Amino acid sequence: MLDAKRKAEVERLYKENYNKLKNFFIKKNFIFDVEDLIHQVFIKFMQNIDRVKNYNSYLFSIARNLMIDMVRTKKRVYPINNDILTKEELDSKIEFERIISNLSEEERFIIKMKIVDNLTFKEISQILNKNINTVISKFNKAIKKLSKFVD
Secondary structure, three states: OOOHHHHHHHHHHHHHHHHHHHHHHHHOOOOOOHHHHHHHHHHHHHHOHHHOOOHHHHHHHHHHHHHHHHHHHHOOOOEEOOEEOOHHHHHHHHHHHHHHOOOOHHHHHHHHHHHHOOOOHHHHHHHHOOOHHHHHHHHHHHHHHHHOOOO
8 A cells, every 4th residue: 555655646647647648658559448558557557666766767668568468468460669560570579478477577577678668777777776787687697597498
């Protein structure tokens, strides 16, 4: 449960970012259920609020990941980042999710932010509120683990 200070911060962030997130989803052609997507972004945000330092960056990382999740679960072709995913690309994303499921939650989080969201190690370290060298080390260890699962 959020304390009063955190609740006020989340409400402020919601008001500040609602239209930005709405425009982000619409720009990526996710025009249906925009309200639900924005609510899902904030639900996921609140679940990890204690681990996050850079709130705005994290909100948009969640938004991007939600779009990818929609593509994966509906298994249809959707526009992502102004591109149309083919069946092969969608299958690749699903395979990527299967492979990284072998990692810890923190390792998956770092890998997704670096590879999927294309964030820098500095940005990831700010989001996680960890030393940049720690993030780099965890990323490298996760990559070594992943290499065992790739043919």
